[in-house]
Amino acid sequence: MTTITFLGTGGGRFATIYQARRTGGIYISDSARIHVDPGPGALVAMKKLSIDPARTDAILISHCHPDHYTDAEILIEGMTCGGFGRRGVVIGSKSVIEGENGFGPAISRYHRSLPESIMSLKPGDRVSVDGVLIEATPTIHSDPTSIGFRFHTSSGTISYVSDSEIGEEVIKAHRGCRVIILCVTRPLGSRISYHMNTDDAAEFVKSVCPKIVLLTHFGMKLLSEGAEKQAKYVEKESGVKTVAMTDFASVHVGNDVRIRRKGHRN
Numbered sequence: 664m665t666t667i668t669f670l671g672t673g674g675g676r677f678a679t680i681y682q683a684r685r686t687g688g689i690y691i692s693d694s695a696r697i698h699v700d701p702g703p704g705a706l707v708a709m710k711k712l713s714i715d716p717a718r719t720d721a722i723l724i725s726h727c728h729p730d731h732y733t734d735a736e737i738l739i740e741g742m743t744c745g746g747f748g749r750r751g752v753v754i755g756s757k758s759v760i761e762g763e764n765g766f767g768p769a770i771s772r773y774h775r776s777l778p779e780s781i782m783s784l785k786p787g788d789r790v791s792v793d794g795v796l797i798e799a800t801p802t803i804h805s806d807p808t809s810i811g812f813r814f815h816t817s818s819g820t821i822s823y824v825s826d827s828e829i830g831e832e833v834i835k836a837h838r839g840c841r842v843i844i845l846c847v848t849r850p851l852g853s854r855i856s857y858h859m860n861t862d863d864a865a866e867f868v869k870s871v872c873p874k875i876v877l878l879t880h881f882g883m884k885l886l887s888e889g890a891e892k893q894a895k896y897v898e899k900e901s902g903v904k905t906v907a908m909t910d911f912a913s914v915h916v917g918n919d920v921r922i923r924r925k926g927h928r929n
C-alpha cells in the first residue's frame with residue numbers, strides 16, 4: 664500500500680502568494696517517506712496532519728521556483744532531528760542543489776551539509792531510497808534543469824510530472840505509469856508557455872494512458888473557473904479517471920485506488 668498525501672494543491676505565482684490553495688507539496692509513504700516539492704506552508708500543513716518531519720526519509724525538489732522549494736531548509740532540519748542526526752536524502756535539479764542559469768542553489772551550504780546524502784539528478788538518472796526506485800524525468804520548463812519523478816513503489820509506478828509544457832520526450836518518460844500526478848496551472852482555452860493547461864492535460868493523458876490522473880498545482884485563473892470542471896474535461900476527452908485534488912486529500916494506492924478527502928470519502 665502506498666499513500667499519497669497532498670499538503671497543497673496550489674501553484675504558480677499568485678495562487679501561492681495569496682494562498683488560494685496550500686502549497687506544501689506531496690508526501691508519499693511507501694517503504695520510504697518521501698516529501699516532494701515542499702513549497703510555502705509545507706511545515707504548517709504537516710503539523711495540521713500530524714506528520715512528523717523527523718520521520719521523512721527523502722526530500723525531493725523538482726526545480727528552483729519558490730512554490731516548490733521554500734520550506735526545504737526547515738524540513739531538512741526536521742529530517743535530521745534539528746541537524747544533530749546525519750540522516751536522510753535530498754534530491755533536486757541541478758539548479759536547486761548547485762545553482763544553474765541564475766537559479767539557486769535553493770538550499771544553503773549549511774543545510775546541504777546536514778543530510779546523509781544530497782544529489783542533483785538529470786533526466787534518466789535513477790536512485791533507490793529505502794526500497795523505492797526514483798527515476799528523474801525530463802520537463803520543458805523555464806528553469807531548464809527542472810526534472811519530474813517516476814516512483815517505482817510496492818503499488819506500481821507513480822509519476823509526478825512537475826511544471827512542464829507538453830512534449831514528446833515528457834510523454835515518453837511517463838508512459839506506462841499506474842498513477843499520474845499532473846501539474847495543471849491554467850484552465851481550458853488558456854495556454855501559457857512552460858506549463859500545462861487543461862487542453863494540454865487531456866492530450867497528455869491520452870498519450871500516456873495511466874489508470875488514474877490526479878490533478879494539482881492549480882493557478883488563480885483555473886481555481887476561479889473551477890478545478891472540478893477541468894478534471895471532468897480531461898476525463899471525458901481521455902477516457903481515464905481524473906480527479907481534481909484538494910488540500911489534505913490522501914490517495915491510497917493498493918489493489919485499487921481510493922481517495923479520501925479531509926472529512927469525507929469519495
Ligand SMILES: [Zn+2]
Pocket residue numbers: 674675728730731826880
Ligand atoms: Zn510551480
Ligand SMILES: [Zn+2]
Pocket residue numbers: 726728804826
Ligand atoms: Zn515552476
